[in-house]
Amino acid sequence: MQDGKALQAGTSHNLGQNFAKAFDVKFQDKNGELKYVYATSWGVSTRLIGALIMTHGDDNGLIIPPKLAQTQMVMIPIWKEATRGKVLQFAENVYRQLKTRFAVKLDAREQYKPGYKYAEWEMAGVPLRIEVGPRDVENNQVMLVRRDTRKKIPTPLNSLENTIEKLLEKIQRDLFERALKLRQENTHQVETYDEFKKVLEEKGGFIEAHWSGDPENLRISYVPTIKFWHDDTGSEKPPAG
């Protein structure tokens, strides 16, 4: 996560024969022999939404990766009394065209100003904003604004669909790359226990270290790592088994 801490995202357990033995679940194999059944269990929860927020969010709110966004883009018409009809008509046409291919919303609410709508949709994490103003109508174009970088991209109508499709893929990729980079930058390799302690004290983050395989040993070196584990995020009791 962005604060350099880890989050348990899911669980998976190779439960062996524990539950088969507890509930006396046996099967007859090909040779007619009775044997206990082997079990696994695995799960992910709504905690993944917490992970998404902490991995991708910024100071303006949530950023939803396009592939997980139920609304991929929102259109916001910008008009004054004199240009109202023209802008709304244009926006409506573009909206109808995009709707056949993308999860798009047209926010034509009159009781809110565009600036308010920008902030609201940014907070909700919608990956792409499409602004339509009087000048765009004249030039037969719209303004695409990325939620993640806030970069503005004027786009003519005749290449709009292809541009949007490529842009959504790029946003998806960029979000992943950015998160990956953050993790890599906060991951340190150490060769000795002294180094381990030093990195932990001075830098924190994630440490890749060798481990003898002895649980006792792990417990000793684990104590200082408590720092990693966010009181609120990391100390979940492991589920059964």
Add this chain to the structure above:
Amino acid sequence: MAERITPRTEDYNRWYTDVIIQGKLADYSPVKGCMVIRPNGYAIWERMQQELDRMFKESGHVNAYFPLFIPESFMKKEAEHVEGFAPECAVVTHGGGQELEESLYIRPTSETIIWSMYKKWIMSYRDLPILINQWANVVRWEMRTRLFLRTTEFLWQEGHTAHRRRPYLLHRSDDAGRKSASGRNIP
């Protein structure tokens, strides 16, 4: 204008909560430790579910549903299970105005109820493997809660598979979870 979101550098924990509340993803509920997932938040969960469900089915899993209530005696059958979960369970002692003969635990996870059924369904090697997944809510009585990260009731999926041999392909849900969170991959 909408309210301000605390910058991450100022207070990361407050930033996290602000993003959720201002983004209308979830809200605190009248029940302590429980949260309400609002439409903006639930939409994300639905997309995660769709993608995970597609992957589960593609790899041969099927969905089923087991009861919310687990008889007390089931909880005590597997030692580690009792130790791990019993202290954090909600327990129903009354139903229909009567005290129950056997208390019912609200599922913290469903291994016990599911394996009690697998006993009925598994006779021979021909009945295996069983690859069942359940989409459900579970309850774990938490003292310190945080929106989405730890709440007393939460939504999840739990896969419970039964095999003839010890499976060596691990981290089924880890991979699935990683893939779900950012569409394909989460670092």
